[in-house]
Amino acid sequence: MDNLEIDYKKAAQQLRSGEALFGKDGALAPMLERILNAALEGEMDAHLNSADRSSGNRRNGKMSKTVQTKYGEVTVETPRDRDGSFKPETVKKRETILAEGMADQIINMYALGTSTRDISKYFEREFNTTLSAETISAITDRVLPEITAWKSRMLDPVYAICWLDAIHYKVKDDKGRAVTRAIYNVLGINKSGHKDLLGMYISESEGANFWLDVMTDLQNRGVRDILICCVDGLKGFP
Structure with a gap:
């Protein structure tokens, strides 16, 4: 050189x-x-x-x-x-x-509701790299079927402990206004002592109906009993 x-x-x-x-x-x-x-x-x-x-x-x-x-x-x-x-x-x-890390970052930003235009601007600003909306869409389209399969996979019938927690963040809605969203995570420990992320759920608001949908989803995917369920300040949890 x-x-x-x-x-x-x-x-x-x-x-x-x-x-x-x-x-x-x-x-x-x-x-x-x-x-x-x-x-x-x-x-x-x-x-x-x-x-x-x-x-x-x-x-x-x-x-x-x-x-x-x-x-x-x-x-x-x-x-x-x-x-x-x-x-x-x-x-x-x-x-x-x-860099696969770039693809991972695109997927994470997309999952949090960031538009393809804002993702492209972010990479141009931070990494001096121009990514077209078509390239970003190609990346997200590649993994969306895998995400769908993961979200609908069957679970164990019994979990010893489950934790329910939320991550709150700000995104822009269709009108460009900043709104609050939350990703609710359900983490479980099965009978063998192994941890498993049972599901991630995005919600605009929290309440009894939301948690009923979460529990119904877990039941439909095979969960029959949770021995200990740990929650922290979750509104409307039954």
Whole structure:
């Protein structure tokens, strides 16, 4: 790598202050693109062993694409082989977001009611990374079926202890007004002593009807008895 691409004075200052060298404004951020492309080249070298070469498989150019990372956009050039058998792991085929943590953060923000536009603005502001609404929707669409399956899964018939608690937060409604929402968590310990998050429920208001719906859902999913139920200041709990 060209030494001129690295601001060593800035790197030393960030190292002393504990700042991330590879962060958005990190001194070593320019190295990331070089590292990723070098790793891809190494993968191709390992893939094209003597057996592959003897069968006629060779390098066949490169394919360039922009990949989003939590440190900003990088351009990677994925090597290709003639028979198309190369499957890179550093940056996988059709992968446009490198850090799984970014996908997790998008999902968490979406689950809390953040709009795709606000999510995109957040990543542009915090990580110097532009994510389109289509990209965000593709991520959330990928996991929503898994979330639905998890929410409807069958539970054990008996739990020794269950805790019911809530996390309150602010979101914007359809008219742009700040409103309060709450995620209610039901955590249980089964007969084997293992903890299990039985369910998460988003509510606009709390009361007896809400808790009746929660208990009905648990019953429909197989729960028949809870020996000890711990609640703390929950309104309308029966």
